[in-house]
Amino acid sequence: MPDLSIIAAPDFDSLRTAILERKSTLPKRLVQVAAYALDHPDEIAFGTAASIANAAGVQPSTLVRFAQSFGFEGFSGLQQIFRARLRERTSTYEDRLRKLAAEGVEAEESAAIFNSFVAAAHASLDALASAIDPDAFERAAEILARAETIYLIAKRRAFPIAAYMAYAFGKLKVRCQLVGTEAGIDDDLLAMAGPKDAGFAVSFSPYAPESAMQARTLAGNGIPLVALTDSALSPLAECADVWFELVEADHAGFRSLSASMAFAMALTVSVAEKRQRR
Template identity: 55%
Template sequence: MDEAVKAPPPKDFDALRAAMIERKADMPKRLAQIAAYCLANPDEIAFGTAASIAGAATVQPSTLVRLAHHLGYEGFSDLQRIFRERLKEKTLSYEERLNMLEQTNAQAAETELLGGFLTAASQSINRFAASLEIEKLAQATEILARAETIYLIAKRRSYPLTAHMAYAFGKLGIRYVMAATPNGVEAEMARFAGPRDAAFAVSFSPYAADTIAQAQAFAARETPIVSVTDSVFSPLAAFSACWFEIVESDFAGFRSLSASMALAMTLPVAVAEKRRRLEREQNGSIAME
């Protein structure tokens, strides 16, 4: 029987997410499994019943109660309430966010808005810089540099990252394919990929189902995937050869992409430089023969 955590339970989704990630290594296998499912499918947790959620996650309903107790809650309904409150915040329209901003500061000047966004951008970049593993950046560069074709996968808010990478790859003479089409043949595109290619995927919570499905299709063809996401429990992390965890700060509900864009600007240049070194090494080997 799991011992209840003595610390107060997380009061919001961000705190809950952080607690789950921090305690992941110490969780029993079944609790870690349902915790991963909860963070990957937050909407389902908000709307579902204990029975339906347990069935989808292939665990017993009692496991949900055990997870709630492990995190310090009285029962599953208390844990579920956090997901429902998150859903209310997530579904705020842009108009509602603007209304909230006005209520917070009715006389907000353009310079104050800019200051808020600059602060969020700075926080995101500083956090990523402090947590970045240099070896992981080198690994991602190696995977992408050796790929014959790089497939770029992203939807909605994440799309600007791959759009910039596509522009940079084109200018640098690196072959790429945007895995997004107007005629809906994304699934078929994966059939052209193989182990000699690579994919770059981006998805943040709540994870875009199309992005996850496309990335899985490439992984099934043994195409190595480099990804950017925001949690160790992200579905992308499970089948990526190399992945970066980036948690962006927000201002008034509008989330930054600054740290992620910095990485998206770095990788094409790093890949181009790596390819030049590999080409020089190969030419040197041939000359020696």
Template identity: 55%
Template sequence: MTDTENPPKDFAALKALIVERGPTMPRRLTQVATFALEHPDEIAFGTVASIATQAGVQPSTLVRFSQAMGYQGFSDLQDIFRDRLRERIPNYQERIEQLRQHALEATKPNVILHGFGETGERSIAALRAKLDPALLDRAVEHLARAETIYLIGLRRSFPISSYMAYAFGKLNIRSILIDAVGGLGPEQLNFASKKDAVFAVSFTPYASETVALAQSAHAKGVPLISITDSPFSPLAPISDPWLEVSEANFEGFRSMAATLTLAMTLTVAVAERRGKVVNDGPRIGGSQMDEFDVLSIDEILEAFVYPPEFPEAAVEQATLRRDEFLPIFMEKLEEWDGQARVSGTGLLLPSQHCDLPACGVARDLRIRCRASLYRNAPSPAICSATA
């Protein structure tokens, strides 16, 4: 039992205590703990009766939970949740009251529009206020290092994973959307390895197939990053990191604004971390060099390999031409002093060096870079200079 003379005095301390003690508390108290972390707004402004109904417990259980956290009664615990909103989201209580006043008119389209708009704003404001920047950066780093990003988000979360698949495709970042059509989710995830990453999204009541696929990937040692809504989510203990999103709701319909905002943030941040172009794509003929990964001379030379599909009959001729090309290329590499860059379309050279005579030879050889070096699609990448 927590010392009643020293209960948590702010939401961060209370949340840490709930997460620490949650697994060891009785089932009903754990149920309240889960509800409190997933629905802090309801705890802040609900009545004992309404909160107990939503959490599926008796009102007396809320009192017992509060005392287990060190407070005299439920109102003391509720004050902590209210203080959190006063500090982080100004005028939040007034907005809540306005929504409640409009509840009887909720069939009017304009009221519904404003209701969902307010809900989305609150969700995004809460995300910005409480998301740990260090966790966000770690998630971006893990995803940026992955050769392939496997995206899992089913049922309500499917729009999030499908958007990320679309955006990654536009950014030339290799990803696979696990849609589980025909029950083939395990097969779609079968080739994921430790060089890849799995990104999962799931919220209460947690899609069972999403959880099963995430657990399978974790068991294989595949890095797992997730977006979920509670430390008690089945995704939380197996993810590194997991990013918490608590969406507000309007008339029982949960927003997706914060989740999509975070998904867009991750997608663009991963592209920037990898050095992909995130605006209008590569600029040909201009002075601007795209920010691709800079490789050392040793890494570039190591990257020259023949594609598996290279015609066997052409190997002898190709070897001769490759032998002609490499001495010139090595000499140029010394001149470029590390300015050559690798992209999804090939080895890019600074525009001032586009007179390299061996570029045509490289094209004929269909020389490509290993996926592990430029972390992109496995299609052949041609050595070329910017025009």
């Protein structure tokens, strides 16, 4: 039975807020569903209860319990919220490519792969503006602009973002330190960070344990932290002063960094502009 003390959320943003507010009190399996729902909202909208449960690694009955814990009669009621979110979105470049394919426009295999990656990049960039809150972006730029040294934390797929920010900050005469040395002295570098410094961390699912640990270290030492990640349930979201959720589109499981790079460069230049005005 649904929890009658809880009113079902009227839209996706309200539901997302409710999930984040209650994530620390939910049972383990419901947290698993919450993480999957926030990370894969399109799959929740399109999938069946069986396919979604399989992808989330839970039983279909767990989906019902999750929906009822947020005031819905059953899973289908919650699913309508995710479908409404899709209807509100504008047509993406990927949609246009699918339309061309339906109209009989064919391409050779390599060209089709190229077009698919281009479509994924366009989809990511189309979603970028709506994913980033301007006020939060302003706060993030202000935090980093005040820092004497900006510590850049990233591993694995996220590493190119931090590496390019380090290059751009160097060109813009902004002092930074890329945390990712061949000598293995990352912890020693982080130990030098002081209250006048700041950190910028990037990590995407599956989250690099080193990045999460290093971000928590900075935050635990009172160093202001800005983070870019792909889920509200990311470990970076728990310790950052300001964090941004950005999910890249993919082709065949390969995600590009198109939107993430655009975001990172906008933030880098914004920081440099603020410092110059001072």
